[in-house]
Amino acid sequence: MEEPRELPQAVIPHQQHLQNQADSSSSPLLKVGPSRFDANFTQNVINAIGPNTAPRMRQVMSSLIRHVHDFARETELTVDEWMLGVRFLNAVGQISDAQRNEGQRISDVIGLESLVDEIAHKHMTESIGDPTSSTILGPFWSPNAPFRELGGSIIQDAHNGQVALMHGKVTDLTTKKGIPDAVVDIWQASSNGKYDFQDPENQTDNNLRGKFRTDAEGNYHFYCLRPTTYSLPTDGPAGQLLTLLDRHPMRPAHIHLMITHPAHKSVTTQIFPADDPYLSTDSVFAVKNDLVVDFKPRKGDDKATLDLEYNVILAAKDQEGASNVPMAPGGAPVSNGTNVVNGNH
Structure with missing residues (x-):
């Protein structure tokens, strides 16, 4: 097993330093008034943004600068704390x-x-109704x-899990009719709590992954595993951040789905067994009530002992509202094999 990798210098010693500061005073952080620091500094930084900057970039970066500066003033961030943050970001990369x-x-464990x-989902539901809920x-x-x-x-490799037949129907939000040739992209961890590329000793490429x-x-149907609760990897900055925040790294058991179709807005979501003990404390805050499902006993099928029905509702692309399919890692648009789907990540 690979040895845990450590952050460059200073997380745990710095945590003790902060605890010592906290122990020395029971008073809350000082409320910083506008006259305590240069009142014009933040606006001067924002004003340095050039005239050829795209409008949305200007809006986002102006807000980011304003909030980051307010955060630094509110907490009276020290030089050591700022440098710790820089080292932390470097370690993430x-x-x-x-x-x-x-x-x-990191974005996941802080809920971003x-x-x-x-x-994204609120924008969609406010304008076109209520398609299947998305999640991260x-x-x-x-x-x-x-x-x-x-x-x-x-399921391509040996496992110790329970096999389920997962099935359902993908329908149009407005017409209520089934959508033929929609692509249902599925991925899940194995019964040992690891995805294929985390576990090359036990899993072949694309084990527990597939598109239908x-x-x-x-309608769709296929065989999968009843999902398994697992821990996020804790050998990097995200794991150390969870430790500093006195939080557990556990994710409730779940199956990932990405449903796409050329004429419909796509959805990326996860579904969670109703009896999982981590539903209310998911380390990445992804659980929604309507994504909690029941696995039922299945009889007369020599391939599966469990049955899971999950129906999906998609909105047509000609309706208002942004698609809630995210960009693929690295910023590339997600492709479902027949079309490319752009969305917000």
């Missing part, structure tokens, strides 16, 4: 590679990806999942 997206994991997803993409999606025959299995096209009536 150093541990990331083509198969590990630590920056996205779930918040961005909530904003997470760092384990792969663009290389193969298409499999409808009714086939994404719905039939003429919009």
